[in-house]
Amino acid sequence: MTTVSDQQKLSYIAAQAADARVNLEIESEGMTLNLGPQHPATHGTLRIIARIDGEQVIRADPVMGYMHRGYEKLTEVRTYPQVTTLINRIDWLGSFANEVPFILAAEKLMEVEAPPRAQWIRTILFEMSRIANVVLFLGDMAVQVGAITPVFFAFRDREHVLNQIESVTGGRFHPNFDRIGGLKDDFPKGWIDETRQVMKKMRRFCDEIEVLVMDNEIFQARTRGIGVIPADVGLSYGLSGANIRGSGVDRDLRRDNPCGLVHDQIDWKVWTHPDGDSFSRFWVRLQEVRESTGIVSQLLDSLPSGPVMAKVPRIIKVPAGEAYVETENPLGAMGYYIVSKGDLVPFRVKIRSASFSNVSITPWLLQGVYVPDIITILASLYFILGDIDR
């Protein structure tokens, strides 16, 4: 039963060899620089083993798994409503967005559909968690390049969005608000007007970041032409989200695969940038925050009335079958593959998270760059460690 595949053997040997390399002292040819798992730039526990010659990287290997929390296994002993508590910790900055594809997949298996108002609110919260997530990237990227102030602006303005999410869901970081067949609650009174104001603030924040960070010549010198991902390489590594749109690939699941969310009901645009460098990834994300504020405002204008919960049984048993739903989450394409045997608990859940694929390109991307550029490139790929290790 416990046969070890060749690939597992190889990856074990590679990990051992990586550890052995780190333990070597300074050698005659270049040296091994171990970034992480505790390092300010990895904002989590990612470890990069870089073989460097002077300031130039010869080879860099990411080592993942320092934060593995076993969510895929844990879901197998939790009922469907309990699973959302768990999975909104995957990408902890945009946690509501993690719940959506799981709930959609479960709904697909149960063949229930949320009422229109629930779909609208879901999409609004989905986009707001995107804003809460990517706004932090916009500040963090500046920190990694060396400007300290923008991240404080990011935290300041992200607070407004988090307050709005909190007043609906009761949780700032872990809403646990999405239910099979709808949502836990409707908006509180006065929330819609407040949110319109907040969206205006976020647009102002984007203008501020554009002037303070993106137009800065030093920032452009540090990011333009650094970490270029050609479209075909990016696609072959399975990149998604703003990382692949920054390479000029016009792919956005919100538009291409609108399953259960209502992005097809409104007027918005998918931004791409042809360059594929760190700057273009930053640019695309900045435009996407702007676009998301527009999406939220439009959805608030066209919000339908009605219930927020469809009729579902009190005890949820998902019929036997398999379903895969993928949505365009803040970090990229995130999907849940659910296998059900008709039980209270899922038989197996496979989580496809965006950051894992996004980080897997680093060995290819980091070859030949300078040490400071490792940080810029990692920051521009924008990963959340929870999203890598699950």
Add this chain to the structure above:
Amino acid sequence: MMTLGELAYWELTSLRVAGGLAAVLLVAGTLVYIHLFKLVSFMQSRLGPMEAGPYGSLQLLAEVGKFLQKEDIFPRKADRFVFAAAPFVVLMSTFLLVVVVPGGPDAWFVDNDLGIYLAMAVSSVSVIGVLMAGWGSANKYSLMGGLRATGQLIAYELPLMLAVVGVVIEAGTMNMQGIVLAQANGSIFGWSGLGNPFLLTQFVGFFVFMIAMQAELTQSPFDMPIAESELVTGYMTEYSGMRFLMFFIGEFATAGVFSAVAAVLFLGGWYVPGLDATSNVFNVIGPLVMLGKVVFLSFLVFWFRFTFPRFREDQLQRLAWKFLIPIALVNIVATGILKVAF
């Protein structure tokens, strides 16, 4: 009445040491409070320290107390002597630098005819300390930080000195006191109401000097040697407690002292227009005027520091060799020609 000249040598020396300590440490404390604690906090939409003392003014004492309590950790493979001595070497260059800065017509530490030359020379000593810290720590991050710092400090010493040459040509002296007096007694097209602060004629030199100074202080956008997002804190990574505090003081004290040198060179030093430069008043208000100018110039330093991203190592070398040094050289030639012509 006894004058300073009648004091014994040891009395004068101890007065000077006390004055030097005050000039370095008080200025550094002022800068930390005004700029690091408050100004930057307001720029980043926060309040900064508010609890210790009125409006957080005693926070600095609390910080010093915290650092003094901490264990003085030596890495196991560190070169113990080099590691221990490095902060002193860095701080020493700051104290040597303040020696030549005058605070009034009679309020000076050393009235040396080679004042600015000495200042430029001793400012390089800190490179050795930084390299000692980088090598002695036996840490790859520290080593890279130390090497980057050395390359950067050597590269930016040239534009720093070349920017000073223009001032020296115009003042006709290397004596810091003489430079102040040259500005105080100067005139702008025959109008002597304002004196002639060299900022007006040497604005190119001022521009180059401020950029090179920013780099010498390893402040952002030139903080590649420290680069906390990649090298943790560069050559300071392994330091803790008192020794880290010395690096920290050195950072701000050097910012203050370099600002003081810039104030003497370009803003007229202790002189304020409208008063007689030889009047005794300046011995009292001169140091305060200097402090005001230092706070203003270091405000520029910290404003840039907390606004700009950092250059990459190769980019900042390019900026020094291909941009600042040519500009400074052209400035020297132009100053020389104009000096001869007028």
